[in-house]
Amino acid sequence: MNKKLIISDLSLVLENNKDKNKVLTNVNFDLEESEIGCILGPSGCGKSSLLRAIAGFENINSGSILKDGVCISNSLENTPVQDRKMGMVFQDYALFPNMDIKTNVAFGLKNNTKKEKEDRVNHLLDMVGLGKYKDKYPHELSGGEQQRVALIRALAPSPDILLLDEPFSNIDADIKEDLVSDIRDLLKELSITSIIVTHDQNEAFNIADKVAIMNNGKVEQIGNAYDIYHKPVNKFVADFIGLGVFIPITRNKNGQLETPLGMIEKDKLSEKHVPAKDLEMLLRPDDIIHNDESAIMAVVVEKQFRGAEFLYKLLYNDKYPLLCFAPSHHNHKIGEAIGIELEIEHYVIFEK
Amino acid sequence: MVPFVFLASSIFFPFSDNWNHIIDNVLYDYFLNSLALAFGVGFCTLIIGTSTAWLTSVFDFPYRKIISWLLLMPLAMPAYIIAITYVGIIDSVNFLPDIRNLFGAIIMISLVLYPYVYILARGAFLEQSKELYENSQMLGASQLQIFLSVSVPMARPAIILGVTLAAMEALADFGTVEFLGVPTFTTGIFRTWLGMNDTVTATQMATLFLSIVFVFVFIEQQSRKRVRYAENIKTQSKQNYKISSKKNNTLIIIICILPIAFGFIIPFLQLLYWSVFISNENWDSGFFNIVSDTLFLSFLAALIITFISILVTYVKRFNPNSIINKFMQIITLGYAIPGPVVAIAVLVPFATLDNYINQILISKFDLSVGLIFSGSFFILIFAYCIRFLTVSSRTISSGLDSISLATDDAAKSLGANTKVILSKIHFPLLKTSLLTSFLLVFIDVMKELPLTSILRPFNFNTLSVKAFELASDEKIADASNASIMIVLAGIIPVILITKNILGKRNKV
Numbered sequence: 001m002n003k004k005l006i007i008s009d010l011s012l013v014l015e016n017n018k019d020k021n022k023v024l025t026n027v028n029f030d031l032e033e034s035e036i037g038c039i040l041g042p043s044g045c046g047k048s049s050l051l052r053a054i055a056g057f058e059n060i061n062s063g064s065i066l067k068d069g070v071c072i073s074n075s076l077e078n079t080p081v082q083d084r085k086m087g088m089v090f091q092d093y094a095l096f097p098n099m100d101i102k103t104n105v106a107f108g109l110k111n112n113t114k115k116e117k118e119d120r121v122n123h124l125l126d127m128v129g130l131g132k133y134k135d136k137y138p139h140e141l142s143g144g145e146q147q148r149v150a151l152i153r154a155l156a157p158s159p160d161i162l163l164l165d166e167p168f169s170n171i172d173a174d175i176k177e178d179l180v181s182d183i184r185d186l187l188k189e190l191s192i193t194s195i196i197v198t199h200d201q202n203e204a205f206n207i208a209d210k211v212a213i214m215n216n217g218k219v220e221q222i223g224n225a226y227d228i229y230h231k232p233v234n235k236f237v238a239d240f241i242g243l244g245v246f247i248p249i250t251r252n253k254n255g256q257l258e259t260p261l262g263m264i265e266k267d268k269l270s271e272k273h274v275p276a277k278d279l280e281m282l283l284r285p286d287d288i289i290h291n292d293e294s295a296i297m298a299v300v301v302e303k304q305f306r307g308a309e310f311l312y313k314l315l316y317n318d319k320y321p322l323l324c325f326a327p328s329h330h331n332h333k334i335g336e337a338i339g340i341e342l343e344i345e346h347y348v349i350f351e352k
Numbered sequence: 353m354v355p356f357v358f359l360a361s362s363i364f365f366p367f368s369d370n371w372n373h374i375i376d377n378v379l380y381d382y383f384l385n386s387l388a389l390a391f392g393v394g395f396c397t398l399i400i401g402t403s404t405a406w407l408t409s410v411f412d413f414p415y416r417k418i419i420s421w422l423l424l425m426p427l428a429m430p431a432y433i434i435a436i437t438y439v440g441i442i443d444s445v446n447f448l449p450d451i452r453n454l455f456g457a458i459i460m461i462s463l464v465l466y467p468y469v470y471i472l473a474r475g476a477f478l479e480q481s482k483e484l485y486e487n488s489q490m491l492g493a494s495q496l497q498i499f500l501s502v503s504v505p506m507a508r509p510a511i512i513l514g515v516t517l518a519a520m521e522a523l524a525d526f527g528t529v530e531f532l533g534v535p536t537f538t539t540g541i542f543r544t545w546l547g548m549n550d551t552v553t554a555t556q557m558a559t560l561f562l563s564i565v566f567v568f569v570f571i572e573q574q575s576r577k578r579v580r581y582a583e584n585i586k587t588q589s590k591q592n593y594k595i596s597s598k599k600n601n602t603l604i605i606i607i608c609i610l611p612i613a614f615g616f617i618i619p620f621l622q623l624l625y626w627s628v629f630i631s632n633e634n635w636d637s638g639f640f641n642i643v644s645d646t647l648f649l650s651f652l653a654a655l656i657i658t659f660i661s662i663l664v665t666y667v668k669r670f671n672p673n674s675i676i677n678k679f680m681q682i683i684t685l686g687y688a689i690p691g692p693v694v695a696i697a698v699l700v701p702f703a704t705l706d707n708y709i710n711q712i713l714i715s716k717f718d719l720s721v722g723l724i725f726s727g728s729f730f731i732l733i734f735a736y737c738i739r740f741l742t743v744s745s746r747t748i749s750s751g752l753d754s755i756s757l758a759t760d761d762a763a764k765s766l767g768a769n770t771k772v773i774l775s776k777i778h779f780p781l782l783k784t785s786l787l788t789s790f791l792l793v794f795i796d797v798m799k800e801l802p803l804t805s806i807l808r809p810f811n812f813n814t815l816s817v818k819a820f821e822l823a824s825d826e827k828i829a830d831a832s833n834a835s836i837m838i839v840l841a842g843i844i845p846v847i848l849i850t851k852n853i854l855g856k857r858n859k860v
Contacts, residue, residue, distance in 0.1 A: 094762035098780040108766030
């Protein structure tokens with residue numbers, strides 16, 4: 001029971017213009033000390049509202065939020081934002097435009113002498129390589145630099161938990177990947193418990209130890225990146241994460257399960273999928289291997305060049321679309337039939 | 353709020369016999385003149401404002417920068433002062449047509465109000481993308497075709513907004529039409545009230561008039577919505593300037609100089625001439641008393657109104673659905689209501705209240721306190737609030753809107769309480785807006801005529817009232833000292849507006 005943060009059965013109703021909107025329903029989520037959690041979901045799924053509820057900007061309607069075993073929010077009582085010891089990095093950074101960088105960073109420092117504040121600010125600025133900018137104003141900095149200032153401003157008062165709301169959404173794609181891993185390294189070095197909200201799965205997989213997939217105000221699945229990609233618990237998660245197609249499953253005379261591409265090996269099938277309803281199976285592009293020798297042929301309908309590999313969109317037996325990654329020296333024409341074979345580690349089967 | 357309820361309730365009072373006279377003889381004139389004034393001014397400002405805006409935003413010609421700035425100068429000139437000045441000029445040369453008629457009033461008011469259309473249209477033209485312009489050229493359109501079929505239609509919401517503002521201000525005008533002897537609704541209400549001493553009829557006329565004004569306000573607010581929509585479409589590149597041939601340069605400069613000359617330079621030089629060589633009014637202690645009275649009143653009003661605006665805008669920020677906010681939407685219509693109407697709407701209820709208080713005090717304590725509300729600065733400031741709260745609160749709320757709500761949240765998450773947020777973040781960021789609001793109200797009060805002249809306390813005089821009194825007594829040259837002071841003060845907001853526009857351009 002040394003969880004840093006426990007959210008249990010949290011529900012939130014927001015009122016605007018007399019409309020009541022249930023934005024979060026029975027959300028459960030928890031984090032260990034110095035774990036990096038990520039809330040991932042499409043826009044409007046309630047992920048930002050969840051973050052704002054944790055920060056204390058929204059009062060929750062039921063359930064509770066516990067920090068270090070102490071309740072900071074339930075339907076009756078809410079610890080004020082100022083007293084929660086949480087730092088937050090906002091989507092548009094929300095730097096104070098009237099203050100220079102060092103004043104921005106020092107804003108949350110209290111009960112320190114002037115010297116201590118100065119040292120702390122300088123230390124933080126050096127840590128993210130912005131020492132020379134301390135007398136500049138926010139508008140004189142680039143987006144990436146502003147983001148780092150926002151990050152150390154939130155870290156300055158040594159918060160117990162750091163919250164980041166879409167921190168990379170305004171960053172150019174070419175520097176984003178480096179930045180994401182830099183920030184992961186920094187958070188791990190400081191071993192600070194963090195929660196990141198994002199709609200970008202690559203970001204989530206690169207930075208987080210634990211990912212919660214949200215949709216329509218509900219948590220659909222919690223797990224690490226590998227499990228969420230390869231063992232999605234429902235169709236929404238399977239669809240939302242990664243690429244893939246669904247193919248139908250039928251039952252043959254002997255009662256065995258069969259796909260248009262072949263039989264399903266029983267030993268790889270978990271018990272819960274046996275019910276004899278209409279079923280379908282998720283096929284990721286990495287489940288299908290391109291092999292010129294193979295007897296199973298599919299026709300190339302579309303292709304995307306991705307540098308190291310091609311993503312081929314195929315049509316099998318004139319009616320089943322498939323996706324397949326192939327090394328990029330396997331350059332096939334559209335309309336050409338190519339050999340494929342299945343290589344499935346995990347069967348992901350859902351009811352239709 | 354009370355004043356408006358009072359006005360509306362007036363229609364339930366019995367209609368007096370004066371209505372027969374008014375309907376038979378003058379109402380038709382009032383109605384027609386007011387309408388003609390509004391449409392006339394709307395039309396003239398449309399022509400002057402749109403054409404100068406287009407010329408200065410599309411063509412590059414010598415002195416373009418200084419000319420586009422000078423085109424704003426007539427804003428500094430209150431309409432009644434320009435009217436006084438031209439009447440003085442025409443009287444002294446006697447070969448020019450008389451302007452003491454409806455046509456003259458339209459020209460006078462348009463000369464000082466066209467900058468509304470100019471500012472808004474120019475802003476819209478400058479926002480239009482270069483690609484669009486080049487595309488039209490590629491498709492073989494001439495300059496004039498582009499102007500009529502691309503530029504103007506795209507800038508239409510902004511132009512309509514400018515024209516409506518000008519028309520509304522013309523409708524609310526009192527000083528100019530009174531001085532030029534044009535009977536309109538505004539002067540009619542004034543005459544019925546103070547000339548015929550029929551308060552009930554005057555309030556009933558005011559109510560009728562307000563219903564017409566609300567139609568204009570509605571049009572304005574609709575077009576404001578569309579302007580916001582138009583601004584949302586961000587264009588990537590700014591239109592760059594076309595260099596025109598030398599022959600056209602002269603023509604363009606002449607077209608642009610005309611409104612500046614007639615709307616500012618000529619009247620200003622004339623005022624200066626009168627002030628220096630002709631005026632019998634000395635710069636004596638009496639005059640300086642008036643100056644100090646004017647400054648005192650403007651200062652007090654600006655301070656109070658800015659303070660109320662701060663309260664109102666903060667209520668709106670933290671509680672956007674509150675009743676106070678709805679109520680404010682009604683109160684801020686005050687800018688569209690003519691001075692005499694506001695005057696009657698505040699004076700009658702407060703005078704009644706004063707009489708009531710005095711009656712009670714005399715009967716109970718044998719004590720007479722005089723007119724506590726209606727005879728003091730209170731009622732004057734109250735009336736200014738109704739009239740100028742919009743100017744002030746719009747300025748402040750646009751400043752406050754630029755501080756994102758996330759900024760407040762960020763400060764809170766860093767442990768700051770409301771006091772710290774206000775003093776360390778909001779105040780430093782709002783300083784300019786607060787100062788602008790203060791100055792705008794200050795100058796507006798200084799220029800204001802009908803409210804001040806009706807509601808001012810006994811023996812209290814301002815520059816605007818003094819100038820108008822002297823001019824009405826045919827001492828036009830003597831009014832020049834006071835007029836010049838008002839015009840000089842009026843230049844300040846023009847500079848502010850210019851800086852504001854330039855500031856925005858630099859940020860983009």
